[in-house]
Structure formats: C-alpha cells, structure tokens
Amino acid sequence: MVAAKIPKVTAKRLPIYYRYLNMLFEAGTKRVSSTELSEAVQVDSATIRRDFSYFGALGKRGYGYDVEDLLNFFKKTLNQDRLTNVALVGVGNLGHALLNYNFRQTNSVRISAAFDIDQTIVNTIQSGVPVYPMDELKKQLEEQQINVAILTVPIDHAQKVTDEMIAAGVKGVMNFTPLRISVPANVRVQNVDLANELQTLIYFLDHYSE
Amino acid sequence: MVAAKIPKVTAKRLPIYYRYLNMLFEAGTKRVSSTELSEAVQVDSATIRRDFSYFGALGKRGYGYDVEDLLNFFKKTLNQDRLTNVALVGVGNLGHALLNYNFRQTNSVRISAAFDIDQTIVNTIQSGVPVYPMDELKKQLEEQQINVAILTVPIDHAQKVTDEMIAAGVKGVMNFTPLRISVPANVRVQNVDLANELQTLIYFLDHYSE
Numbered sequence: 254m255v256a257a258k259i260p261k262v263t264a265k266r267l268p269i270y271y272r273y274l275n276m277l278f279e280a281g282t283k284r285v286s287s288t289e290l291s292e293a294v295q296v297d298s299a300t301i302r303r304d305f306s307y308f309g310a311l312g313k314r315g316y317g318y319d320v321e322d323l324l325n326f327f328k329k330t331l332n333q334d335r336l337t338n339v340a341l342v343g344v345g346n347l348g349h350a351l352l353n354y355n356f357r358q359t360n361s362v363r364i365s366a367a368f369d370i371d372q373t374i375v376n377t378i379q380s381g382v383p384v385y386p387m388d389e390l391k392k393q394l395e396e397q398q399i400n401v402a403i404l405t406v407p408i409d410h411a412q413k414v415t416d417e418m419i420a421a422g423v424k425g426v427m428n429f430t431p432l433r434i435s436v437p438a439n440v441r442v443q444n445v446d447l448a449n450e451l452q453t454l455i456y457f458l459d460h461y462s463e
Numbered sequence: 464m465v466a467a468k469i470p471k472v473t474a475k476r477l478p479i480y481y482r483y484l485n486m487l488f489e490a491g492t493k494r495v496s497s498t499e500l501s502e503a504v505q506v507d508s509a510t511i512r513r514d515f516s517y518f519g520a521l522g523k524r525g526y527g528y529d530v531e532d533l534l535n536f537f538k539k540t541l542n543q544d545r546l547t548n549v550a551l552v553g554v555g556n557l558g559h560a561l562l563n564y565n566f567r568q569t570n571s572v573r574i575s576a577a578f579d580i581d582q583t584i585v586n587t588i589q590s591g592v593p594v595y596p597m598d599e600l601k602k603q604l605e606e607q608q609i610n611v612a613i614l615t616v617p618i619d620h621a622q623k624v625t626d627e628m629i630a631a632g633v634k635g636v637m638n639f640t641p642l643r644i645s646v647p648a649n650v651r652v653q654n655v656d657l658a659n660e661l662q663t664l665i666y667f668l669d670h671y672s673e
Contacts, residue, residue: 268662272641295643330666337665350560356658362665401665425668427661431482433505443664445657448566451637452478454653455547455572455611456540458635 259307266304269294271327277320286317338365340399340423342414343406344374344384347429351403352380364403366393387414391421401425408432469517476514479504481537487530496527548575550609550633552624553616554584554594557639561613562590574613576603597624601631611635618642 273293277285287305291298305318308326339356341348341364348367356362367384369375375386385393394400402423406414411430418426425441428434431449436442483504487495497515501508515528518536549566551558551574558577566572577594579585585596595603604610612633616624621640628636635651638644641659646652 264666265659265663267666268659269643269656271662272659273643293643339661339665346560346563350556351657353556354657356661362658362661401661401668403661425664427664433479433483433503441664441667443660445655445660446479447561447564447655448572449475449478449482450653450655451549451566451572451611451613453475454635454637454651455549456474456477457651458611 263304263307266294266296267327267330269296270304271324274320274324274327278324282320284317284319290318336361336363337401338363338397338399340364340394340402341367341382342402342404342418344369344371344379345405345407348405349379351405352382365397366399387417390417394421394423401427403427403429404434405429473514473517476506477537477540479506480514481534484530484534484537488534492530494527494529500528546571546573547611548573548607548609549611549613550574550604551577551592551613551615552628553614554579554581554589555615555617558615559589561615562592575607576609597627600627604631604633611637613637613639614644615639
C-alpha cells in the first residue's frame with residue numbers, strides 16, 4: 254500500500270520526527286507517547302496525531318507508539334533505506350563547510366561530487382569528496398545518477414550555474430545563494446537564505462517580544 | 464505612526480522584498496509594478512499587494528510602486544538603518560563559514576563576537592571577528608549589547624551551551640544544530656536544519672514530481 258500524498262506542512266515535519274525516533278531507538282526506548290514526542294520535537298500533540306494518521310499510524314491509547322514500527326515506517330517514507338547521492342556546486346567557504354557537514358547523521362544522503370572553477374582545487378579530493386571541473390558536470394551527474402544539487406556559488410554566478418545544472422539533468426536545487434533563481438516548472442528549489450533567517454529572527458525579537 | 468503587528472507569513476517575506484528592492488534601487492530603477500516584483504521574488508502579486516497593504520503602501524494603478532519610497536519604508540521596518548550585533552557560538556567548519564558569510568549584504572547585521580572552547584583559536588581574530596573563550600560569554604554579550612546568537616556547536620553540546628547563552632542574556636537563537644533545543648518561553652529559536660531541508664527536497668522530488 255502506497256501512502257496517499259500528504260500535505261506539505263506534514264512532509265516538512267517528517268525528518269524531524271524521524272531524527273528524534275532514531276535517537277530514542279538508539280537509546281533502547283521501545284515506545285513513546287504523543288505527549289513525550291510533542292515535547293521533544295516541539296510540535297503540539299494534536300498535530301502529531303494528525304500527521305501520523307496520514308500514514309495509518311494510530312497510537313494505542315495508554316500505550317503510545319511503538320518506536321521501532323514508527324521508525325521502519327518513516328525509513329520507508331523518507332527513503333532512508335537507499336542512498337541518495339547529491340552534488341555540491343561551488344566549493345567556497347560555505348561549500349567547504351557543507352562538505353564537512355554531517356548530512357548522513359540519520360539520513361541516507363551523501364555529497365558524492367563537488368564542482369568548482371578554481372583550478373587549485375579541481376581534481377583534488379576535499380573532505381573526502383572529489384572536486385570536478387564545471388565542464389564535467391553533465392558527465393558526472395549522469396554517471397552517478399545525481400539529480401539533486403546544493404548551490405553555493407557567489408550570487409553573480411547563481412543563475413548561470415543553475416541553468417548549467419538543469420541542462421545537466423538536475424531536478425532539485427538546495428539554493429544557498431540569496432538570489433531567487435529562475436527554474437522550469439519541473440525543477441524544485443529549496444531556498445536556504447541564511448541572511449533572511451537571521452533578519453527575520455531579529456525582526457521578531459524587536460517586534461514580538463514581551 | 465507605528466505599523467500594526469503584521470502576520471508572521473508576511474514578516475518572513477519582508478527581507479526578500481527588501482533585498483530585491485535594494486537591487487533595483489542600486490540599478491537606478493525608479494518604479495516597479497507588482498507583476499514585475501512578483502516574477503522576481505516568486506510570490507504571487509495578490510499576496511504582494513496584501514503584504515504591502517499592512518504598511519499602507521498601496522501601489523498606484525498604472526504606475527506601480529516607487530522603489531525608493533518602498534525601500535525607505537522597509538529599511539525602517541526591518542531596522543536596516545541601525546546595526547545589530549550578533550554572536551556566533553562554536554567556531555568549527557560551519558561556524559567559520561558563517562564568519563565569512565556576508566550577512567551584511569543588504570542587512571545591518573554583523574557577527575561582532577565569536578566564542579569557542581578551542582584554545583588554539585581563542586583570543587585570536589578569525590575572518591575579522593574576535594574569538595573569546597566561553598567563560599567571557601556573559602561579559603562580552605553585555606558589553607556589546609548582543610541578544611542574538613548563532614549556535615554552531617556539536618550536537619552533544621547544544622543544550623548545555625544554549626543554557627549558558629540564555630543565562631548570559633540571549634533572547635534569540637539561530638540554531639544550526641539538529642537538536643530541538645529547549646528554551647524559556649521568552650526566547651525565540653529559528654531552526655536552520657540543513658539535513659532536514661535536504662531530506663525534504665529529496666522527499667518532494669521522489670513523491671511530487673511529474
């Protein structure tokens with residue numbers, strides 16, 4: 254049985270649930286109540302119950318959820334049981350940090366190829382990841398069956414490099430540049446705008462604190 | 464006149480509008496239609512008009528919005544005209560990258576102090592930012608009137624360091640660790656969970672692409 258399409262807001266919370274359940278499982282915990290779960294992941298328990306109901310995972314009253322069952326379910330849902338290779342384009346400061354960032358923690362995601370124009374790092378291995386020249390983008394993405402790329406180039410190059418990535422078959426872009434890149438309708442962009450996040454935090458502190 | 468409290472979803476878009484308007488202004492553009500704005504920032508024009516109406520900024524039919532007027536308005540709203548100092552706690556790979564990250568682009572935000580326990584970098588200047596030992600946290604935050612901190616410590620230290628930061632007066636935390644940190648009700652947390660973002664992107668590609 255394939256799970257029905259779930260709402261976006263629910264989908265966004267899945268990796269959070271997953272990571273917490275994994276922590277519980279590793280600690281040997283057998284079951285968890287929606288109240289405990291709620292406190293840990295900071296999502297109210299009514300929302301958790303609703304989220305879980307999309308998967309037919311209904312906790313038993315007075316027992317809660319079986320950690321291992323839930324975990325197996327999420328693993329399947331999030332494809333944690335198969336490895337997804339992703340590319341990183343732009344090995345500057347942020348790119349370097351992301352090569353070292355432990356994306357694999359509880360996820361089966363791995364940066365398997367990096368790309369840059371800097372001749373001093375092209376054809377070297379940085380933090381365990383090979384750095385290829387940009388003109389090998391299409392070839393490497395095809396060979397490694399990669400269709401997701403992390404974009405960490407300077408803003409002036411962001412659109413041009415995006416166009417190249419899409420021509421090379423990229424279908425999902427995690428965009429760390431502040432540019433709102435233009436992509437065809439069949440390409441998905443996840444914007445991670447750090448300056449925007451920080452600005453929003455400060456704005457809220459200034460306007461909404463008691 | 465003080466603007467009324469605006470909805471969260473609108474507040475989240477303000478920095479995006481601001482950055483784009485700033486680009487237009489620097490390029491010498493005098494006015495912009497909501498359609499143009501909509502295409503550039505990828506927010507539909509009805510939403511833009513509604514967002515702007517919270518500030519009493521009503522575009523003129525057939526003219527659009529005056530770029531400089533809008534920009535001045537946003538500057539005031541986002542406090543772009545005063546500098547906000549923030550701290551960075553944890554100068555590892557990601558911390559280093561963030562010290563180099565150009566938060567100031569169009570924002571008046573500056574990382575003015577970093578903190579770490581690593582004796583080899585404590586009391587040095589990294590990417591222009593002084594790195595203090597953790598036991599100077601309270602003193603430095605008070606002296607520099609900082610109440611916002613970026614948290615980039617290893618996950619095992621995240622809660623302990625959060626508690627220290629809050630004891631030192633921090634009211635807003637930009638949390639880059641995958642831990643959902645516990646904070647008092649008067650402290651605001653902005654979670655930036657990069658593994659989660661990437662996982663969500665992959666999930667969407669697997670389930671929602673045509």
